Amino acid sequence: MAAAAVIGIALGLIYGWVIDPIEYTDVPPNILREDYRADYVLMVAEAYHEELDSEVAARRLAVLGSESPAVITASTIEYANRNAFPQDEVQVLQNLLTAMQTYQPQGNTGP
Amino acid sequence: MSRFNFRGHFFQLFFALLAGLGLGLVYSWFLSPVTYVDATPAILRSDFKDQYRVVIAASYASTQNLDRARVRLQLLGDVDPVGELSAQAQRMLAAGESFEKARPLAQLATDLNQGFASLPSPTPFTILTPQDVSAISATETQTEETVIIEETVTPFPTILFEQTPITPVVIETATPRATFTPIPGPGAPFALVGRDTVCAPGTQAGLLQFMLMDSRRKQVAGIEIIVTWSRGEDRFFTGFKPELGNGYADFIMEKDTVYSVRIAAGGAFVSDIVAPACTDPNGVSYPGGLLLTFQQP
Structure with a gap:
């Protein structure tokens, strides 16, 4: 009987994890696959190139997780270098990184 | 007797299997579901x-x-x-x-x-x-x-939704040049050039449609339109329904209400706009629509 229960549990796990796993539909961006995440950061960088608004860029990056915007951008540059992104794209990311490294959130500008 | 025992044993095994299956599903769906790390x-x-x-x-x-x-x-x-x-x-x-x-x-x-x-x-x-x-x-x-x-x-949105054609540079010969004619820029005021009643059963009653075009009859997006009436005012822009045209915008008029329309960028002011009365094939009256066409000179 214990063997039957174990087989049942195994079947249940296979069904629930492999055959018909939970499907997520309303996920936050922090679990985006690395390439999508990199593309999102690249878009923010391209927009920053036009808008030159650090506050907006930082807010857009903040949806990707609790890391600082500079860390998010830096890891994207690493990804871009690993995956041979065109030089101009690496350059806009670099510009965004420079901006995020010097960015001070509003209210924290004091000494 | 032995037959009865066999059946009882079979049911015990079956229920053990079923209970195990249930536990497995509860664990895999609720307690430890598949964790998404590579979402799209x-x-x-x-x-x-x-x-x-x-x-x-x-x-x-x-x-x-x-x-x-x-x-x-x-x-x-x-x-x-x-x-x-x-x-x-x-x-x-x-x-x-x-x-x-x-x-x-x-x-x-x-x-x-x-x-x-x-x-x-x-x-x-x-x-x-x-x-x-x-x-x-x-x-x-x-x-x-x-x-x-x-x-x-300059309250007028200066963005142009047109593509400037790139023309090759041609070296001029001695041909006399034409006299320069100034072309109105994007800020030239719009003038009302068409006011058409739209009677089409089945469409939105009292639909006030706008079509804004430049001097070359190309539709222009991003133009602010102000509609006022006795109890309020509404402001909106052309180009937010590109499937209907870049220079298109619309507004729903209420029955028996008089509206005025102004193009925010110093354009024409059109007053006394009411939903026209239309009649369907059965002789039943219903509020129709209006199409106002504005164009830059």
Whole structure:
């Protein structure tokens, strides 16, 4: 009987994890696959190139997780270098990184 | 007797299997479900999808890379990406956000609809040093004030949703040149050139439609229209329904209400607008629509 229960549990796990796993539909961006995440950061960088608004860029990056915007951008540059992104794209990311490294959130500008 | 025992034993095994199956499902679905770590943009929550679209549109405003913007929008899995862009732009305006924020979305929708970028290619990317960034950050506050001043002086959105054709340079011979004729710029006032009653049973009752065109009869997006009546006022822009035309906008009139229309950029003022009475084939009267066509001289 214990063997039957174990087989049942195994079947249940296979069904629930492999055959018909939970499907997520309303996920936050922090679990985006690395390439999508990199593309999102690249878009923010391209927009920053036009808008030159650090506050907006930082807010857009903040949806990707609790890391600082500079860390998010830096890891994207690493990804871009690993995956041979065109030089101009690496350059806009670099510009965004420079901006995020010097960015001070509003209210924290004091000494 | 032995037959009975066999059956009882079989049921015990069966129920043990069933209980195990149930426990396995509870564990795999509720206690320790599959954890997503490599999500695609298509399964993002709707508010994050909106944010994603805003960033796509802002990136497009910088790069003017329409193909890439199209591919990025496809990642969101929308059935009608252009419609979603327009709808989001309208939602933003309805929520009281400025036209400046909604404009990149509307422009991307317009460009996707027409199939080419409205604005010329951007300048090449330059390297920013930390000193440059500090200078930019220092002027960001001032920039906001400047924008407000500019908006007061020139309330008309200056963006052009047209593509400037690139013509080859031709070396002129001795042929006499034609006399220069000034062409009205984007700020030239619009004039009412058409006022047509639309009687089409089945369409929205009291639909007031606008079509705004430039001097070359090309539809113009981003023009603010102000509709006023005794109990209120509404402001909206052309180009937020690109599937109906870049220069299109509409408004629903109520029965027995008199409206006035003004194009915000110093255009024509049209008063005494009411929903016309139409009659269907059965002789039943219903409120029809109006199509107002404005054109720059």
